[in-house]
Amino acid sequence: MKVAKVTLLAVLAALVAVGVATTAYSFHSGGVAECGGCHSMHSPAAGGTFLLVGTDQSSACLTCHEHAGDTGPASYHISTAPGDMPAGTAPLQRTPGGDFGWLKKDYTFVVRGTTINEDGDTHGHNIIAADFGYAVDGVNAAAPGGTFPSAQLACNSCHDPHGKYRRLVGGTVATTGAPIKASGSYTAATNEPDGTGAVGVYRLLAGAGYTKDGITFTGVPAAKVPSSYNRTEAATQTRVAYGVATTGGHNAWGTWCGTCHTGMHSSGNYVHPIDQGVGSSIATIYGQYVKSGDMTGVAASSFSSLTPFSTNSSDYTVLAGLAQNNDSQLGGPATSDQVNCMSCHRAHASGWEFGLRWNMEGEFMTYNSLFPGTDTTPTVPQFARGRLGAETQAAYYDRPVTKFASYQRVLCNKCHAQD
Amino acid sequence: MRDAIAKYLVLALATGLFLTPFPAQAGAEVNSTFLYSLANFHGKVPYSDVRVRVDRSRGEVYVVDRGIVRVFNENGMEFFWFGDNPELESIYDLAVDEKGDLFLLSFDLSHPEDPKYYLIQCNYRGDVKAKRKLTNLPAEFSRFFPNYMYYRDGRFLFLSSAKMQVVVTDRDGAFRKGYDLAEILEIPGKDRPNTEIFGFNLDAEGNMLFTVPVLFRAYVVSQEGKTVASFGKAGSAPGMFGVVSGIAKDDQGNYLVVERLRSVVMVFDKEFRFQREFGYRGDKPANLIRPNEVAVGNAGKLYVTQVRNKGVSVFSVTND
Numbered sequence: 001m002k003v004a005k006v007t008l009l010a011v012l013a014a015l016v017a018v019g020v021a022t023t024a025y026s027f028h029s030g031g032v033a034e035c036g037g038c039h040s041m042h043s044p045a046a047g048g049t050f051l052l053v054g055t056d057q058s059s060a061c062l063t064c065h066e067h068a069g070d071t072g073p074a075s076y077h078i079s080t081a082p083g084d085m086p087a088g089t090a091p092l093q094r095t096p097g098g099d100f101g102w103l104k105k106d107y108t109f110v111v112r113g114t115t116i117n118e119d120g121d122t123h124g125h126n127i128i129a130a131d132f133g134y135a136v137d138g139v140n141a142a143a144p145g146g147t148f149p150s151a152q153l154a155c156n157s158c159h160d161p162h163g164k165y166r167r168l169v170g171g172t173v174a175t176t177g178a179p180i181k182a183s184g185s186y187t188a189a190t191n192e193p194d195g196t197g198a199v200g201v202y203r204l205l206a207g208a209g210y211t212k213d214g215i216t217f218t219g220v221p222a223a224k225v226p227s228s229y230n231r232t233e234a235a236t237q238t239r240v241a242y243g244v245a246t247t248g249g250h251n252a253w254g255t256w257c258g259t260c261h262t263g264m265h266s267s268g269n270y271v272h273p274i275d276q277g278v279g280s281s282i283a284t285i286y287g288q289y290v291k292s293g294d295m296t297g298v299a300a301s302s303f304s305s306l307t308p309f310s311t312n313s314s315d316y317t318v319l320a321g322l323a324q325n326n327d328s329q330l331g332g333p334a335t336s337d338q339v340n341c342m343s344c345h346r347a348h349a350s351g352w353e354f355g356l357r358w359n360m361e362g363e364f365m366t367y368n369s370l371f372p373g374t375d376t377t378p379t380v381p382q383f384a385r386g387r388l389g390a391e392t393q394a395a396y397y398d399r400p401v402t403k404f405a406s407y408q409r410v411l412c413n414k415c416h417a418q419d
Numbered sequence: 420m421r422d423a424i425a426k427y428l429v430l431a432l433a434t435g436l437f438l439t440p441f442p443a444q445a446g447a448e449v450n451s452t453f454l455y456s457l458a459n460f461h462g463k464v465p466y467s468d469v470r471v472r473v474d475r476s477r478g479e480v481y482v483v484d485r486g487i488v489r490v491f492n493e494n495g496m497e498f499f500w501f502g503d504n505p506e507l508e509s510i511y512d513l514a515v516d517e518k519g520d521l522f523l524l525s526f527d528l529s530h531p532e533d534p535k536y537y538l539i540q541c542n543y544r545g546d547v548k549a550k551r552k553l554t555n556l557p558a559e560f561s562r563f564f565p566n567y568m569y570y571r572d573g574r575f576l577f578l579s580s581a582k583m584q585v586v587v588t589d590r591d592g593a594f595r596k597g598y599d600l601a602e603i604l605e606i607p608g609k610d611r612p613n614t615e616i617f618g619f620n621l622d623a624e625g626n627m628l629f630t631v632p633v634l635f636r637a638y639v640v641s642q643e644g645k646t647v648a649s650f651g652k653a654g655s656a657p658g659m660f661g662v663v664s665g666i667a668k669d670d671q672g673n674y675l676v677v678e679r680l681r682s683v684v685m686v687f688d689k690e691f692r693f694q695r696e697f698g699y700r701g702d703k704p705a706n707l708i709r710p711n712e713v714a715v716g717n718a719g720k721l722y723v724t725q726v727r728n729k730g731v732s733v734f735s736v737t738n739d
Binding site: 034039 | 467468469470484485486509511526528529530531532533534536564565566567579580581609612613615617632633635653654655659660661662679680700708709711726727
């Protein structure tokens with residue numbers, strides 16, 4: 001008994017020493033976090049699996065990643081609690097992946113006598129998180145173009161909860177090797193591997209060999225993001241620098257999404273070109289296009305986070321240089337830079353159908369120099385789509401309406417200029 | 420100075436570590452009993468994640484949910500509500516002064532690029548008497564945007580939980596004092612965006628109590644801006660911190676800390692020794708589902724918010 005106590009004390013003392021020496025302020029820090037943050041060895045949920053403490057995997061994540069009482073974008077939150085987004089207001093988070101709260105935003109409106117319901121389910125990936133009111137998608141039984149069952153869609157379908165994938169010195173991604181010292185998502189020098197350790201892969205995304213419900217990922221996509229990424233784009237844009245890396249445990253963005261949406265990507269299917277260079281004419285258009293009817297732009301300031309692209313580079317320091325949130329890097333694509341799924345979709349959810357970055361459901365994104373809304377443009381319910389003007393603006397991450405033409409057409413035109 | 424604080428913290432930590440996982444040896448036993456859920460004539464109000472404020476001098480309980488305030492009596496029955504008047508903006512939080520006047524923290528988010536907040540004074544029926552903005556904010560608080568509000572001794576305290584900033588004003592909303600809690604805890608600049616407060620409260624002496632889940636720790640910071648204590652250890656055994664949120668100190672000197680992951684309220688005595696915990700995830704009345712905030716009422720009552728429409732559960736927590 002006495003011995004046990006002494007040993008315990010010694011262990012505790014050791015813990016104290018370690019704890020104080022390396023106080024971890026971040027939770028995952030690019031790798032596996034404190035087990036107790038997600039598992040309980042002592043009182044798991046009744047019927048819960050893997051001793052996870054939420055009722056399901058995604059609820060465990062949202063225990064931290066959603067917090068009631070938010071008033072605006074809040075660091076790593078990717079979901080807004082229902083009480084913080086009552087009817088007539090938009091979800092609050094403005095991350096590149098998007099706020100899952102949009103999935104709870106159903107809009108009903110009447111166009112020429114016909115009532116139209118825009119179900120929140122259509123706004124993106126319906127992760128299942130019972131504690132937080134997220135349920136399985138009501139429309140798609142499986143991933144369109146693939147087999148992944150919607151009933152299994154969780155945060156850990158796409159993210160490795162244990163963050164085992166790491167980028168080693170030399171650039172290779174592996175699940176073992178040097179310990180993970182920090183997140184690899186951000187742009188500081190400390191977010192790159194060196195002699196002291198590896199870094200986590202971009203956003204702890206699933207890498208080669210990660211298997212879930214019949215699908216297996218073949219590599220992680222490369223990207224860098226500014227460390228302050230959950231922010232309004234009212235004044236300046238948040239640029240994620242997506243890259244193109246296909247070796248050493250990497251794969252391109254389209255291939256990564258295509259793991260579950262095989263048919264949306266495999267060649268021969270009728271889908272938009274993906275993971276291919278934009279070519280010179282589209283690069284030129286992107287550079288010149290400002291808004292509908294205005295082709296006076298210059299390439300060096302033409303980037304739009306509503307139509308991002310992959311920079312044709314696997315060099316993370318190049319990507320880090322481009323990933324800014326102060327509008328210092330707004331260069332448009334070079335001919336070899338690529339269009340990818342993220343050029344049109346957000347990874348989690350958005351204010352629009354199919355998780356798109358802009359509204360494709362009507363010809364105009366703005367109307368009479370206003371963001372369409374039941375309050376702002378009551379005569380054109382087909383453009384307002386049951387939202388208030390402020391909700392429409394929020395879906396564009398709070399950009400001022402002057403960033404668009406008075407009658408702005410869909411942003412396919414950023415690359416195709418058919419307007 | 421830094422070293423001294425660090426040493427002090429180490430000591431506190433060591434004591435905490437040694438003692439927390441074990442029930443106290445001596446002292447009064449803490450009991451907890453589930454009493455009821457806040458209700459109206461339709462039965463339990465199926466609240467999820469709401470803000471509860473107790474007016475202890477009048478024994479009334481205010482619940483703020485999506486801009487609507489419902490008022491409950493000491494027995495947990497609703498007797499009044501307000502909030503549908505557009506003049507009140509979007510109500511987020513509420514405080515009551517000695518005279519029974521209500522003060523609302525309300526937002527105007529109709530221009531997403533330029534969100535605004537107001538301090539709105541009302542009578543007990545929610546009729547607006549005055550609508551103010553915070554004034555004289557110094558430069559370092561110029562972008563301050565609070566999401567919690569408290570009243571004590573003629574002063575308002577506003578908290579921005581994400582920025583870990585506190586602003587104290589007089590009754591008219593004029594700035595008196597500000598705290599940068601992240602600085603007080605010496606959180607390095609690069610980690611600030613990811614370090615935030617999940618639970619906050621004031622104790623009877625006016626100390627600020629709060630939890631920082633990613634540090635797996637609860638803190639007590641005095642009005643002078645000094646960390647007077649901190650406790651908690653990461654883990655999943657009883658008394659340990661998974662994802663901690665709500666915190667309060669009751670009349671018997673116990674610290675009550677919510678642990679979201681295990682769905683419990685943990686009780687620590689005034690020396691931060693773990694006493695017991697209650698709740699646990701489940702559907703029975705006395706169970707909790709991902710609890711979040713706690714508010715202390717009269718006669719040992721404790722109000723606990725949670726999700727899944729399980730409502731606000733009221734417990735009695737007593738030392739005997």
